[in-house]
Amino acid sequence: xRNLKRQLLAGPYLLWMAGFILLPVVMILYYAFTTTSxxxxxxxxxxxxxxxxxxxxxxxxxxxxxxxxxxLVLSYPLAMILNNMKLKRQGFIVFVFILxxxxxxMLRILAWKMLLSNNGVINTLLETLGLPALDxxxxxxxxxxxxxxxxxxxxILPIYNAMSRIxxxxxxxxxxxGAGNIIIFFKIIVPLTxxxxxxxxxxxxxxxxxxxxxxxxxxxxxxxLIGNVIEQAFMQEYNWNxxxxxxVVLMIFVIASMALMSSxxxxxxxxxW
Amino acid sequence: xxxxxxxxxxxxxxxxxLYLPIVVLIVLSFNNSKSKVQWGGFTFNWYIKLxxxxxxxxAFGTTIFISLASALIATLLGTLAALGIDxxxxxxxTIMIGATNIPLLNxxxxxxxxxxxxFVRFTRLGLSTVxxxxxxxxxxxxxxxxxPKLKQSSRTTYEAALDLGATPFYAFFxxxxxxxxxxxxxxxxxxxxxxxxDFSVTYFTKGAGIHTLSTxxxxxxxxxxxxxxxxLSTILFLIALLLLLFMNFRPSVHxxxxxxx
Numbered sequence: 432x433r434n435l436k437r438q439l440l441a442g443p444y445l446l447w448m449a450g451f452i453l454l455p456v457v458m459i460l461y462y463a464f465t466t467t468s469x470x471x472x473x474x475x476x477x478x479x480x481x482x483x484x485x486x487x488x489x490x491x492x493x494x495x496x497x498x499x500x501x502x503l504v505l506s507y508p509l510a511m512i513l514n515n516m517k518l519k520r521q522g523f524i525v526f527v528f529i530l531x532x533x534x535x536x537m538l539r540i541l542a543w544k545m546l547l548s549n550n551g552v553i554n555t556l557l558e559t560l561g562l563p564a565l566d567x568x569x570x571x572x573x574x575x576x577x578x579x580x581x582x583x584x585x586x587i588l589p590i591y592n593a594m595s596r597i598x599x600x601x602x603x604x605x606x607x608x609g610a611g612n613i614i615i616f617f618k619i620i621v622p623l624t625x626x627x628x629x630x631x632x633x634x635x636x637x638x639x640x641x642x643x644x645x646x647x648x649x650x651x652x653x654x655x656l657i658g659n660v661i662e663q664a665f666m667q668e669y670n671w672n673x674x675x676x677x678x679v680v681l682m683i684f685v686i687a688s689m690a691l692m693s694s695x696x697x698x699x700x701x702x703x704w
Numbered sequence: 705x706x707x708x709x710x711x712x713x714x715x716x717x718x719x720x721x722l723y724l725p726i727v728v729l730i731v732l733s734f735n736n737s738k739s740k741v742q743w744g745g746f747t748f749n750w751y752i753k754l755x756x757x758x759x760x761x762x763a764f765g766t767t768i769f770i771s772l773a774s775a776l777i778a779t780l781l782g783t784l785a786a787l788g789i790d791x792x793x794x795x796x797x798t799i800m801i802g803a804t805n806i807p808l809l810n811x812x813x814x815x816x817x818x819x820x821x822x823f824v825r826f827t828r829l830g831l832s833t834v835x836x837x838x839x840x841x842x843x844x845x846x847x848x849x850x851x852p853k854l855k856q857s858s859r860t861t862y863e864a865a866l867d868l869g870a871t872p873f874y875a876f877f878x879x880x881x882x883x884x885x886x887x888x889x890x891x892x893x894x895x896x897x898x899x900x901x902d903f904s905v906t907y908f909t910k911g912a913g914i915h916t917l918s919t920x921x922x923x924x925x926x927x928x929x930x931x932x933x934x935x936l937s938t939i940l941f942l943i944a945l946l947l948l949l950f951m952n953f954r955p956s957v958h959x960x961x962x963x964x965x
Contacts, residue, residue, distance in 0.1 A: 434791050441788025444781050444843065451840045452807055455818035462821055509718055512711045526948050532901045533944035534726050535937050537921040541929065542725030580721065633809060641811030644903055648925065658813050665817060675821070678814050685811055
């Protein structure tokens with residue numbers, strides 16, 4: 432009885448979820464499957480096969496994949512190094528990676544734009560060193576670069592968390608039983624950090640797949656991701672039905688990639704922070 | 705030895721990567737020239753001008769209001785929800801946690817658009833719609849921070865207190881609250897950070913004439929950012945730095961604090 436009363440504490444949250452998570456999804460589905468006059472149609476969904484839409488979806492998938500791989504490759508050794516430092520306060524690590532978020536996201540991207548520009552700091556530096564200039568602004572490379580910059584913490588933190596939970600005894604036992612460093616890495620460290628890797632991949636891949644602001648700022652109007660197409664459908668063409676249809680397609684891709692990943696790692700998700 | 709220095713170098717490169725743009729922005733906030741590439745001498749001018757710019761101060765006020773209010777309300781709703789979820793049966797708990805993950809993992813753009821579609825049907829877009837949207841995407845961060853602390857806390861002490869005649873309210877504040885407090889705080893802080901840094905959801909759910917710093921910068925991007933913006937961001941960054949340093953390095957009363965945040 433007492434238990435039931437306590438469960439009721441989740442009531443306001445349930446109502447909130449129904450009103451502001453479930454209902455909006457219903458709305459977007461409604462718009463996606465109707466015409467402007469309210470008749471049923473599949474055209475908004477099938478318009479994804481139009482060549483511009485398909486091209487931007489494929490480009491988004493490609494960039495998101497590249498971004499995720501780069502983040503993973505950078506983060507894994509980083510997490511190992513951080514873990515080996517045996518800091519007393521693990522909170523400090525999280526702190527270091529969260530802190531940049533307090534500098535406005537837009538401004539940070541803008542700062543990269545300045546740094547990467549033709550007469551920016553990085554190219555001046557490369558020039559004095561006698562190296563060829565880096566001319567990546569307004570290309571997909573610049574977009575991937577800033578995506579990696581923006582989403583890297585979301586890969587590092589879950590992997591670091593998983594790694595710091597590995598008990599030292601297990602590693603020592605493996606050593607006592609004659610395992611070398613390589614065997615320990617592949618047989619113990621990798622499997623035990625898998626849940627962190629899965630969380631990290633989801634936390635990077637999904638925002639990378641769906642972002643529109645970074646490509647808008649750095650692509651110079653030449654890099655059109657699916658997020659940009661949706662944003663333009665809503666804010667410039669005022670074609671809400673088309674925008675909703677494309678959003679639903681995007682949602683399907685997000686759900687599919689999440690399902691694929693969580694089936695790989697046993698528990699996945701939730702252990703992000 | 706070699707391995708150690710390779711590790712050091714790698715670590716430094718990553719930190720340079722993360723903090724270089726921030727250094728650039730801080731330097732620009734003291735640059736006595738409107739140009740973005742030329743150094744025109746040191747000045748505090750932008751900091752002084754900042755406070756007389758009505759539009760920037762308004763956007764700043766809106767940003768702070770939205771992030772504080774949304775984090776507070778989300779913390780209240782989220783903590784209550786975590787208490788409720790914790791009392792549920794295992795199967796229901798899994799469902800609830802799964803549902804909680806949806807807005808956390810869903811694409812920002814879809815969250816923003818779907819809420820906008822709902823809001824325009826029933827009301828007009830304005831400050832309150834942004835607030836509701838921010839609360840919605842903030843609640844999961846609070847729940848996911850509080851729930852693990854609840855799981856660690858001991859049920860028996862709470863029940864013992866009730867058996868000894870404490871009211872549930874009293875028992876909660878004496879026994880459960882001290883144990884979950886670090887989780888509640890880090891949830892609040894995380895929620896506030898996410899809200900402060902959000903662009904996509906705000907962009908779609910805000911009404912005309914309302915700006916947070918992010919959306920204001922976005923619209924100004926084409927005609928050039930006012931240097932006052934760099935000054936304001938520098939101030940915000942330094943406040944966050946001091947706040948977080950204080951929370952991390954104060955005499956360790958709650959030493960378990962760190963693992964959630």
